[in-house]
Amino acid sequence: MPEVAFTTEMQLPRDTVWAFVSDMNNWAPFLTGYQKHEIIDGTDSLWTLKGEVGILSRRVELRAHVTEWEAPQRVCFTLTGINEAVEGGGSLVIRRATPTALAPAIPRSPWQRLLSALGRVLFRLLHGGGAAAGEGAALPPRSAGGEGVALEFTLRMDAGGPAGPLVNAMLGPALEPAVEDLAKKIAAHLERQPAR
Amino acid sequence: MFFKSRRRYGLEVDVLVIGSGGPGLMAAIAAHDAGARVAVVEKTARVGGTTAVSGGVLWVPNNHHMPEVAIADSREEALAYTRRLADGRSDDRLIERFLDTAPAMIRYLEERTPLRFKAIARYPDYHPEFEGGKLGGRSLDPGLFDTNELGAWKDKLRRSAVFGATAMSVTEATEWGVFSKPLGLPFKLLAERYKKGLVCYGAALVGGLLKALLDRKIEPMLSVRGREILMEDDRVVGLRAEQGGQELFIRAKKGVILASGGFEWNKELAAQFLGGVVTHPNSPPSNDGDGLKMAMSLGADLANMSEAWWCPSVVIPGEEYDGRPLSRGDFAVRSLPHSIIVNRKGQRFVNEAHNYNDMMKPFFTFDPVSYERPNLPAYLIVDQSFRDRYMLMTLLPGQPSPPWLPQADTLEELARTIGVDAAGLAATVQRFNPFAREGVDRDFRRGESAYDHFYGDPDNRPNPNLGPLDKPPFYALEVFPGSIGTKGGPRVNLDAEVLRVDGTPLHGLYAAGNVMAGVTGPGYPGAGSTIGTGMTFGFLAARHAAGQKGS
Numbered sequence: 231m232p233e234v235a236f237t238t239e240m241q242l243p244r245d246t247v248w249a250f251v252s253d254m255n256n257w258a259p260f261l262t263g264y265q266k267h268e269i270i271d272g273t274d275s276l277w278t279l280k281g282e283v284g285i286l287s288r289r290v291e292l293r294a295h296v297t298e299w300e301a302p303q304r305v306c307f308t309l310t311g312i313n314e315a316v317e318g319g320g321s322l323v324i325r326r327a328t329p330t331a332l333a334p335a336i337p338r339s340p341w342q343r344l345l346s347a348l349g350r351v352l353f354r355l356l357h358g359g360g361a362a363a364g365e366g367a368a369l370p371p372r373s374a375g376g377e378g379v380a381l382e383f384t385l386r387m388d389a390g391g392p393a394g395p396l397v398n399a400m401l402g403p404a405l406e407p408a409v410e411d412l413a414k415k416i417a418a419h420l421e422r423q424p425a426r
Numbered sequence: 427m428f429f430k431s432r433r434r435y436g437l438e439v440d441v442l443v444i445g446s447g448g449p450g451l452m453a454a455i456a457a458h459d460a461g462a463r464v465a466v467v468e469k470t471a472r473v474g475g476t477t478a479v480s481g482g483v484l485w486v487p488n489n490h491h492m493p494e495v496a497i498a499d500s501r502e503e504a505l506a507y508t509r510r511l512a513d514g515r516s517d518d519r520l521i522e523r524f525l526d527t528a529p530a531m532i533r534y535l536e537e538r539t540p541l542r543f544k545a546i547a548r549y550p551d552y553h554p555e556f557e558g559g560k561l562g563g564r565s566l567d568p569g570l571f572d573t574n575e576l577g578a579w580k581d582k583l584r585r586s587a588v589f590g591a592t593a594m595s596v597t598e599a600t601e602w603g604v605f606s607k608p609l610g611l612p613f614k615l616l617a618e619r620y621k622k623g624l625v626c627y628g629a630a631l632v633g634g635l636l637k638a639l640l641d642r643k644i645e646p647m648l649s650v651r652g653r654e655i656l657m658e659d660d661r662v663v664g665l666r667a668e669q670g671g672q673e674l675f676i677r678a679k680k681g682v683i684l685a686s687g688g689f690e691w692n693k694e695l696a697a698q699f700l701g702g703v704v705t706h707p708n709s710p711p712s713n714d715g716d717g718l719k720m721a722m723s724l725g726a727d728l729a730n731m732s733e734a735w736w737c738p739s740v741v742i743p744g745e746e747y748d749g750r751p752l753s754r755g756d757f758a759v760r761s762l763p764h765s766i767i768v769n770r771k772g773q774r775f776v777n778e779a780h781n782y783n784d785m786m787k788p789f790f791t792f793d794p795v796s797y798e799r800p801n802l803p804a805y806l807i808v809d810q811s812f813r814d815r816y817m818l819m820t821l822l823p824g825q826p827s828p829p830w831l832p833q834a835d836t837l838e839e840l841a842r843t844i845g846v847d848a849a850g851l852a853a854t855v856q857r858f859n860p861f862a863r864e865g866v867d868r869d870f871r872r873g874e875s876a877y878d879h880f881y882g883d884p885d886n887r888p889n890p891n892l893g894p895l896d897k898p899p900f901y902a903l904e905v906f907p908g909s910i911g912t913k914g915g916p917r918v919n920l921d922a923e924v925l926r927v928d929g930t931p932l933h934g935l936y937a938a939g940n941v942m943a944g945v946t947g948p949g950y951p952g953a954g955s956t957i958g959t960g961m962t963f964g965f966l967a968a969r970h971a972a973g974q975k976g977s
Contacts, residue, residue: 280744287752289744313828392609393822399617400591 232402233386238413239327241378242420247324248302250420251381260415262408265289272296276312281404290314309387316397318387327380381417383409433656435664435677439465441971442665442678443685444652444717447475448628448957449939449964450685451635452531456965458642459538460972462680466639467650467667469686469712470748474584474632476687476709476911476940476956481589482628483596483954484543484566484961486528495547497563501525507551507558511949515730520945523920528962532566539638540575541568541631546597550876551952552781561876565953567596571633573623579640580623582648584710587747588754589627593619596627596953605758606883608817609824631957650674655682655720655935662724662934681934681971684924685964688912688940689715690734699731699914701790703802706739706753706908713911717941721916724935727927729943731914735956736786738767739908740806740819743830753908754819756806757782760905761881763893764812766858767905769801772841772850774858776801777870779878779891783950789907805844806903807837807851809895816883819903833899840900855895865889911956913944922967934974936967 240247250256254275258267263280270276273296281290291312297319298306308319385405389397440462443454450466451473458464472478487504508521535541543566551559570593573580593616594602602611625633639646647669654666656675664677689695690707692715707713722728738760739753746752760767761779769775776788793800814823818831827833834840837855841848861867865888872878873891882890916924916937923931924942939960946955 280746287746287749315825391822391825392611393613395613395617396591396620399620 231386231388232398232405233384234402234406234409235382235384236406236410236413237380237382238417239378239380240417240420243377244324244326244379245302247379247381247420251322251324251416252301252305257412257416257419260412260419262411290316292316315390315394316387316401317390318385320383320385323382323384325380325382327378381413383413385409433675435675437465437674438677438679439463440678440680440976441465441683441968442467442676442681443683444665445469445475445685445687445939445941446473446632446636446646447685447687447939447960448477448631448635449960450475450683451632451639451964452535452961453683453685453936453938453964453968454644455539455635455638455642456534456968457683457972458639458644460969462968462972464644465676465678466644466646467652467665467676468646468648469651469716470584470710471582471648472584473579473582473636473646473648474629476713477960478584478628478632479586479588479590479708479710480628480910480957481596481953482568482626482631483546483549483957484528484532484568484631485564485952485954485958486532486566487525487560487564489529489532489543489545489564489566491532491543491545491566492563495545495563497545497547497560499560499563503558503560504564505558507553507556507560508946508949508951510556510558511553511951512945512947513949515947516945519920520918523966524945524959524962527966528958531962531965534965539634541634541638543568544595544597546600546953548600548880549596549953550880552783552877552950554876560952565596566958568627568631568634569595569597570619570624570626571630571637573625573629573633575637576633576640579636579645583625583629583633583636585625585629586627587745587752590625590629591620592616593624593626595630600880603884605817605881606762606815606885608822628957652686652716652720655724657724660933662932678934679976680974681936681967683922683936683938683964683967683971684717684721684916684941685937685939685960686717686941687713688734688909688915689713689718690909690912691715695719696912700734700912701732703790703799703907704734704736704909706741706906708737708739708753708755708908708910711748711750713940717937718915721924721935721937721941724924724932725926726916726924726932726935727929728915729917730947731943733914733944733948734909734912735783735940735950737782737908737910738786738789738804739906740903741906742820753906755782755908755910756819756905758881759816759818760806761878761891762812762816763862763883763886763889763891764815764895764897765806765808765893766854766895767804767806768846768851768854769804770846771800772847772852772854774854774869775804777867777872777878778806779872779881780875781877781950786907802907804905805846806905807840807855807895808901808903810897810899811893811895813901818901827901831901831903833901835898835900837895837900840902844902844904846902859894859896862889862892862894865892867892911940913940913946913956915940915942917943918963920966921970922963923970934971936971938964938967
């Protein structure tokens, strides 16, 4: 059974990250191959993804069911294929990161830091003294004192039936970049939001 | 002359090959070995063209592997058979040239490249009962290829959306019964092969050719699209191409070899030249007729323009390849028992198990009175006995039926669901079922030829291709007119030089593969005829071009 995990770190308060990831509408478009999703109720949703399975691009429909919801740190879910014989699940965990783990993912030069600071000042001036805009408007403030979190995704998928071993062999290489990509996009999105 | 001196060539070689399918790579290897400096340009970002998504088999009569499977052959038999299928619509001298050169080309490949072939003992010619036809041995299997051999080029090898993940040789697929005994397939072994990077069929053939090319320090130039063949003093001297939005001029001192594939994805050209309606090509969408248009603009003579390598095709909604909806060729499913193909009146109109090229032709039947094609749309109808035993495109026995497969408890209800005449379908099945039980199709002779049996169920009695449709529910799948490639294009001479309308060669321009006028006319002699003839003329083109003095 292919199972992958990926962790990314952010210099943001846990509540900020939780506020974003706990609403799937925020990050759904970041999923590789995302086509659409539909929320059925508080625990169930239907997803349509266009996945690269092997060489072929294929539309996969899945039902996601939340099995654990522990705000503001943990969600577990199961996945059931609707048009394909696949089952799976995973979790999303937000942990407080250790200080040493909070080094920026990409080293920034003094020039980059200066430009970034200037950008933030300019943004505040243009938006009336700090009112954030767009998707970031509902977010709690950026951590000021070096507080940070580690966002950990795990995902496992298992193809059933006699061809399961072969399908799993194809799924494995596809899952890892998808999970990594999702985590990185969420982190990049949140990091881009202006601090208030 | 003023313009000639102003043109700035970004690259100068002796022989330039346009296209990286089997014929193009064969030409590049042979031209290099004959002492030429060679470049290969490929329009897409991957190497392999139509060959890479094909079965990868070469049809080579009288090849040196046939004695290994105890099958005798001769030039005379092969010539009689191929001429019959060409139906007087090809130049006999070209057929002879193919038959005389192809076996030598196979020896050449085995001596100078990593490729090794095996005659497929049980793969019959497509009309094995015709004079000179064989029950096996002429189709050569390239086996498996380890893509790790390609180093950094591993991921640049094109793979089939259909065969790309199941690394089994054609010989293995035959022995294992891919379609008739799908639950017996060694899926764990296939998974291991996939993880190791092994590929089969067309990708294996192209993999071996690409390795041979890389060993010769020639790297194909990817994402380079040929736009215009350049002429000077009545001779071809190079190519104007596009690369990343920039113009690139390549000088080819001894020749340009067109090996750029067919025009089946070009709707205008297909409408203009093909008698039938080809709506669902199975090839890479890049086969847009570039080579044909470039040759036409120089006044090349054309032949065989109304022909293609036809193939009935099926679409599974949501599947895409290279950003376009994928059409899967139905090579085998329609040959299995408990299935028929019907038209909108619910009537059978063809031997469903016949070879994919020839069985497509009745799909295009034209009714002059109603001024329509009565056999379109067409549907494959199967019953639960079929679903219990056989592979239906991507569906294994026991898998739940997906929304793209309409089903109903009665034939009448199924017919109404798909818009087919219900009484007609019921009457057709009522007539067909006794034939199936008896093992003799008195209407269309399905299951009579050894070719039909090849894709049937050998354990089904009394006929490997016939079984009644009597176990509900019943299922329907639309069958579209498709093609694995066109086979009309510039006419060539015995050295693969492109000819003008007056019969004189366009010096320096060659053609090989689906871009050129097919050697077999409307016929499809056996598995691998496309690649076998294409690579042979690539081989001939390269040797002739490399031997030129040069411009």
